[in-house]
Amino acid sequence: MIARCEVEEFTARLNRDFDATAKPALSSTRSGDKAGGSSLPIVYFGDIRPALDAADFVEGLLIENAMSVVYGESGSGKTFFVLDLALHVAAGRRWRGREVDRKGVLYLALEGGHGVSNRIAAFRAAHPELPGTLPFAVVPVSLDLLAPDGDTLRVVEAARDAAERLGVPVGMIVIDTLSRAMAGGNENASEDMGALIRNIDLIRQSLPAHIVVVHHSGKDGAKGARGHSSLRAATDAEIEVSRDQTNGTSTARVTKQRDLELVGEFPYRLESVTLGTNRRGKPVTSCVVREVDPVQVQTDAAGLKVLKAKEALRQKLAAEDAAVLDAIDAETGRGFAGATITAIRKTLGWGEPRIRGVLARLEEDFAVRSCEVRKAKGNAAQTKAAGWCRVSIKQQCEIS
Template identity: 60%
Template sequence: MTALPSAAEISDILRRCRRDWLPAVFPAGRIVSGVFYIGSPHGEPGSSLPIPLNSERAETIRDFSGGFSGDDLDLYQEARGLSRTEAMAEAAQRYGGITVTFGQNRPRSQPKPPRIDRPANANAAVIPLSIDPATPVPALHRLGQPASVWEYYDAANRLVMRHCRFDETDSDGHPALDARGKRRKQFRPLIRTAAGMEWKWPTPVPLYHLPDLLANPSLPVLVVEGEKSADIGCDLIGERVVVTWAGGSAGIARADWSPLQGRDVTIWPDNDEAGAASARKVVAEAVKAGACSVRVVALPQGLPETWDLADPLPEGWTDEDLERLIAEALPAEGVGPAVAPAGYQPGALDFVWFGDIAVDLDTMELVEGVLTPGALSVVYGESNCGKTFFATDLALHIALGWRWRDRHVVQGAVIYVAAEGGKGVMNRIAAFRRHYDIASAPPFAVIRSSVNLLDPDRGHTEALIAAITHAAQHAGMPVALVVIDTLSRAMAGGNENASEDMGALVMNADRIRQETGAHLMFVHHSGKDTSRGARGHSLLRAATDTEIEVSREGAETPSVARITKQRDLETNGEFVFTLTSVELGRNPLGKPVTSCIVTPAEREAPSDGSGKRRGSNPPPAAQRYAEALLNAMIAHGETRDGKRGTTLQHWRDECVRLGLIPGGEDRDDQRRRSTNFNKNKSLLVEHSWVACDGDFAWSIRSG
């Protein structure tokens, strides 16, 4: 063990390991063009907190919704809810391989638990308990005591949240200023749960001044941005209830706007583009809540930028000027008692007004750069090119939540419709399970029968939707992917080249996607002229969001899966693979029964003369053995000849503890333990992740 490195050194370790720790700590985040996006330091989905993944120097990480500001260690500490020393020790051990000591009587930290690439339920409700108003607000590690505290009450007039503002200081203790010369500040919500006082948002967040709003049902409502503006607005403006929400622009979606139902609402925006954008979002929430009328104050020219009601009134202004602006507020676009024309059915054909259109930054890609949620894809190729193996491999990675080709994957349940017969698919799945030694049961199910997605009356569209819904309930998570293998069998005798039949198939596929939210993938065949793409009417390609062509030049050459169309992603990606045979057992005649698994065939980097492959990654199962080695090094590390490592026995014991190899003492368990451990150890050595010398092993992975 060694002394604890400095905070700057640990922050630098975390900066260089952002691709490892950010997805693990923030499972609801997403990666877009090399930037990791999350909605807050507490892990909420969103885009207000962007973090470059390949940063070469230290920089300040900021939550642009008005919250967090700090470095990698500050963010790690905030997200994990640890003290400064605890956060430093944990980060050093988990991502720097450094075991630290604080004195002889301090117990050693537990080994790092195995990482599971599985998105948590980021939308799980956080129900707050009431807070005793006499309870003091605790200090928040590096930020200290809050400069201001605003109290939020629920409909039962219980104190359920304190919204705290912390004023930042620089290294000398002086006020820290932003680029505009204003005091930098951070905001944190404090609630009480069964676990005690926690710095997190409740679900949903009540409006500020909610008891006043409910106690005065006949008064009009003025919505402002910020608690200071709301408090001052109550003094400046009479005969109205003044309310606001917590958390800036990102907090609008978290707030409960339902108390605005049936009320006359006026919105006073801050005097900048961000304020106008927030006002448009509040308009949409008020309309959705059923407000009787919604108006927006038109601010006059000449006001200082960002001016709001919390600022001093402009020279010469009086309270009457404020009242006049409110009285002259303009009706919000699209809101009002317009008379609907005959035949119009609200909700049947919804539209979004220009001013309400916002950039969608919150959608996670199902497979980074390859598949998007709820879309339609086609994987096609000639017979025996490996397209079904490719689709099965991709589907199993989604069900397991494993990274695929070093790309982020959002875990979800998978339904594989083996319309051409289930025996081959079952053996492929069994081969995958045996090769990767999977002991758990991922949310993956096979339908071993053909389906009719053509006929609207006698087809299986309704039945398949019901099956997907049932599978989601059984798995405890949404079905993310439905694979139909093959499109031809789903046509149920229809004509692939006829626009009517292909149109009916696409319409039913769209219905499945819309009603279940699942991504639907067809496995399909190439046409006679392979240069013209997938077989059938061009209507299919027009409706497809992602198209992947699988080809193989000869029986001895690798297969290549190439993305040939993307609707919402960059059309880029070529995945080379081979099929590795896996023996499953013996048939009644004593002959081996085999199937295949997909093995990535990456471009080889130049050899260093050792014969070891460099520049490629071992299979995901072997990578878990590498993580077990790091755990064993943390718990039982020693140094030999200047190399920090551990014994093979300690490594093997950690693999048993993590369930990677069996721990029993009978002969079969011992044989499997030895075989699996040695196989994966050899893979890690071959890919230059691990080195061994006799009974001693150490990690040599770079980057």
Template identity: 45%
Template sequence: IARMGKPASLASPLNGFAIATRYTPETGKADEPKPSGPLEWFEDIEASLTDAYMVKGVLASDTMSVIYGPSNSGKTFFALDLAFHISTGREWRGLRVNAAGVLYLAAEGGRGVLNRVVALKKETGITAAPIAVRRAGMDLLHNEADLQSVYNLAQEVKDRAPDMPLLIVIDTLSRIMAGGDENSAADMTALIRNIDAIRTATGAHVMLVHHTGKDTARGARGHSSLRAATDTEIEVQNEDGERAAQVQKQRDYQGGETFAFTLKSVSLGHDQDGDEVTSCVVEATDSEEFKAMKAAKKGVGGNQKIIMDTFDQMLGEGLGKPNPGGVGFPETGQFWTVKMDELRDYCMGKFDSANKRDAWRTAWRGVTEQKGLFCTASGLCWRIDKRVKR
């Protein structure tokens, strides 16, 4: 606690903004006070009807969002796809988009993010957009020079995209803490203050890409102050290759939306040995179908799970084929199918039951009529979540 009488010194401003520091008696440092705004009296307050959005109903300008999920969930692909649409002003999932300059800070480094950008260029045919990538680790918790660098990089993007809003994507949160403790209230709140300082100085929306912990049901990893400070929180999930981003929190918008997607492979060329080099782009899928499939999978166990796992095993052994067209089938080549009698025989060999045929009939009724996880036609069957990747 600061003693009365002698004011604490303030953090030094850097090109118009201050590095956020928490007060400590040893150094005498304290946060720079925020300027107070004018009073707005009840009778003078009117509705604010202009929505300063980036993606209408999903992302607002000058706020903070967190996109999180476990490893290999597709969260970086999702964040990059969202950033790309914002940089071009292209409609995203049927929603209006206000074009903005984008600074993508790939703090984990590596060339993978560049190949993902090239995949977007090849898939869309768009070769120019106000989006820039910086691949390098940084310390936004302790290092004033790195904070200053982010500010300077943001100015470069704003120079390329004048009179446009700004989006800063930081991928990932853990790589900008430089040894800080995600579970520490002191470290997490200090990082949030520094992110706020960047937002204040640049007017940007800052999007953090983050991980879940071991228990994915508990949400984004780290201290709860992160969620409290977040305006928009989006969880990315992977259900056997069928993925979805679900809006878990909105401060000002409605929230609760689900944006299902899959990852489509894109060929980029060949390496020095003649082997094909690929990356992926996000391809939208049916969100209602994803939610129905996820709900249906709840409570699947016992012999029903054996059927699910055996279907996967058969695909892995090369026994699956894309569905044909015709009566009872979806559009040609949409789902992996196997022969119904082969699936039944494989499963019955695994059932621990005296009457295996009765066990099969009961379990099969459960995954078809009751849960809707499988469909059948002309002696073939397919799982609704096992699409052919194109």
């Protein structure tokens, strides 16, 4: 926890920074109006100009000094997605065809640094063209970003220390995850969520930096991220990550943008990377994100839909075949050589065209054959009628 004297010292420094930077700006925005006496920045109608360039350090996706939330179910691949994006920011490398401004990144691995370390090592192995060092640092400990005397100020100090060491200002901080940052707080309570948001804002505005919060979906994924609605209200950008269990493809979709166009869908797969062996000689692996062509995803989905339709049809036909064969067996069990169309209709309640269609298919598969069925009418002599008989295994071998 932070001592009271440290809090007071930090507050005093913020006030000094405000005096040095904000007050001159306030004076310029008053446009010489001394009578107003307002301490707030005022921009008058005639001075307002359009903002043509958003400060989006990831083109069309993330804005400087803002907050974003990336959420998804456990196992959806959301942490891999965020880490891949953060490392591209640290490298200043184009991401998904978008321009990226290079910034220092501080990754708060609140769930432990072991898994993150392996994921970073996998990224490095998969991208040997990158320089040996990037302005990227990890804080691998649990932190309390909820309480007023928690670790909020320590995060600001850590970001400033990292900036000195990296030689690049920290412009992006990842909080992984929100649940760990709340340190036992209630995600569903407006008071606790509001306190967390205020502390995130303090970090964001003190540096300044963009804050990415990794979060979980609620029990009902259709209702969005878990917890109180004030989180989404405070978020500038929101990205939902989901995973298609049928083909292993994850997709990150932009579901909210405050100041940018609401577009963006990023499919990807996780590719395994072997990092080495442990002390027992077993391979140690992690994964890296591999971009998937959206068109290919749609093609795969369409192909899967066709396969499912074919399988459904196959099952339907198989059920019809079995029903007709059972009807023939029922007549055989009553002492007849086979079954007439009339008998099958009586058993199944189907129309004659449907029955004949199934019989034609079964005949083509050598499962039945047309035959003469002797049918008794009371005590009268047996009469002959056209019918269908099962083909025995021996007969099938002779036919083939």
